[in-house]
Amino acid sequence: MITLENVSKTYGSGPQAVHALKPTDLHVAQGEIYGVIGLSGAGKSTLIRCVNLLERPTTGRVVVDGQELTSLGRQALNHARHRIGMIFQHFNLLSSRTVFDNVALPLELMGVAKREIRERVQPLLDLTGLSDKHDKYPAELSGGQKQRVAIARALASRPKVLLCDEATSALDPQTTQSILDLLKDINRKLGLTILLITHEMEVVKSICHKVGLISAGKLVEEADVGDFFTSPSTRLGREFLNAFLELDPPQALIDRMEAKPGPQTHPVVRLAFTGDAVSTPLISRLARDCNVDVSILEAKVESIQDRTLGLMIAELIGPQEKTQQALAYLKSHDLQVEVLGHVRRNA
Numbered sequence: 509m510i511t512l513e514n515v516s517k518t519y520g521s522g523p524q525a526v527h528a529l530k531p532t533d534l535h536v537a538q539g540e541i542y543g544v545i546g547l548s549g550a551g552k553s554t555l556i557r558c559v560n561l562l563e564r565p566t567t568g569r570v571v572v573d574g575q576e577l578t579s580l581g582r583q584a585l586n587h588a589r590h591r592i593g594m595i596f597q598h599f600n601l602l603s604s605r606t607v608f609d610n611v612a613l614p615l616e617l618m619g620v621a622k623r624e625i626r627e628r629v630q631p632l633l634d635l636t637g638l639s640d641k642h643d644k645y646p647a648e649l650s651g652g653q654k655q656r657v658a659i660a661r662a663l664a665s666r667p668k669v670l671l672c673d674e675a676t677s678a679l680d681p682q683t684t685q686s687i688l689d690l691l692k693d694i695n696r697k698l699g700l701t702i703l704l705i706t707h708e709m710e711v712v713k714s715i716c717h718k719v720g721l722i723s724a725g726k727l728v729e730e731a732d733v734g735d736f737f738t739s740p741s742t743r744l745g746r747e748f749l750n751a752f753l754e755l756d757p758p759q760a761l762i763d764r765m766e767a768k769p770g771p772q773t774h775p776v777v778r779l780a781f782t783g784d785a786v787s788t789p790l791i792s793r794l795a796r797d798c799n800v801d802v803s804i805l806e807a808k809v810e811s812i813q814d815r816t817l818g819l820m821i822a823e824l825i826g827p828q829e830k831t832q833q834a835l836a837y838l839k840s841h842d843l844q845v846e847v848l849g850h851v852r853r854n855a
C-alpha cells in the first residue's frame with residue numbers, strides 16, 4: 509500500500525547540508541500497522557512527511573495505493589492526498605471551529621454537499637467516541653479528545669492510509685492507551701493501513717505488526733514486532749529493548765564487570781526465552797546437565813501481543829570450561845543469550 513524506493517531527503521546544500529534521510533526502501537502492506545521507531549533527530553518525521561510529500565524527497569519514488577505521488581502535478585497530488593490521512597502530536601485543530609466543523613473541514617474543502625457532510629461526519633464522531641462533543645470547541649476538550657477529533661477529521665475523506673506523527677507523545681499513559689485502542693479498532697474495522705512514527709516502544713508493542721528502526725537517517729533494522737521484541741538484530745535495537753524492559757544488572761555488579769573472561773571469573777548473561785523455551789525448566793536442567801550453579805539476579809515475563817517473552821539476568825558459576833559448556837547448551841536451546849560481562853565471584 510505504501511512503497512518508498514530509494515527515498516532520501518537532504519535539507520539545505522553545500523557544507524550546511526543535512527542528510528536527514530539516507531536513501532531508503534520501505535514497504536507497508538495493505539491493512540498493516542507499521543511503526544518506525546528511533547531516537548530524537550534520527551529522521552522519523554522526515555520519513556513520514558516524505559510519504560505524503562509534505563517534504564518533497566531529494567531522490568526516489570513514493571507510491572501509495574498504486575499511484576506514484578512523486579510523479580504527480582500539484583492538482584493531482586492534492587487529489588491523491590485525500591486518500592492519505594495524517595494526525596500530529598499537537599492535534600492541529602482549528603480553535604474557532606466546533607468538533608463537528610473541524611471534522612467537516614476536509615469535506616468542505618473537497619466541495620462535498622452540506623447534507624452529505626452531515627451524513628458522513630456523524631458516524632465518524634460515533635466511531636471515535638465523540639458523539640456528545642459535537643458542538644464543543646477544542647479548548648473545551650482534553651488532549652485525548654482533541655486527538656480523537658483529529659483522527660475523525662483524518663478519516664473524513666475516507667483515506668486508505670493513515671500517517672501518525674508521534675500521535676500519542678503529548679498524552680498521559682492511560683489516554684495514550686485509549687488512542688492506541690482506537691487506532692487498532694479503525695485498522696480492523698476499516699482495513700486502514702497505518703504508518704506511525706514514535707520514540708516509544710510501548711506504542712510499537714501495543715499496536716504495530718511490523719517495526720522499522722531508524723538511526724542517523726538510515727533504516728537499520730526491520731522486523732515483525734514479535735521478533736523485534738524477542739531478538740533485535742542491531743545493538744541499537746537491543747538498547748531500545750533493554751531500556752523498555754528495564755532489565756539491567758544491578759549497578760554494583762556492572763561496576764565489577766570485566767569485558768574478558770578469565771580463570772577466576774564467571775559470566776553474567778541476559779537470557780531471552782520465547783515459545784516453548786518459556787515453559788521448559790531449562791535452568792534446573794542447565795545446573796544438572798552442565799554442572800554449573802545459576803544465580804538468578806533478575807527475571808520477568810512479558811506478553812508481546814500473542815507471544816510470551818521470558819527474560820532473565822543470571823550469573824553462571826563454575827569452572828571456565830563448565831560455564832562455556834553451559835553457554836553452548838543455552839544457545840542450542842533456542843534462547844537469545846547475551847554475555848554482559850564477567851565478574852570475580854568474591855571480589
Ligand SMILES: Nc1ncnc2c1ncn2[C@@H]1O[C@H](COP(=O)(O)OP(=O)(O)OP(=O)(O)O)[C@@H](O)[C@H]1O
Nearest residue numbers: 519520526528546547548549550551552553554555
Ligand atoms: N526543515 C529542516 N531544515 C534543516 N534541517 C532539518 C529540517 N527538518 C529536520 N532537520 C534535521 O534533520 C534531522 C532529522 O530530523 P527529523 O525531525 O526528521 O528527526 P526525528 O527523528 O523526527 O526527530 P524528533 O523525534 O526529535 O522529532 C535532524 O538533524 C534535524 O535537525
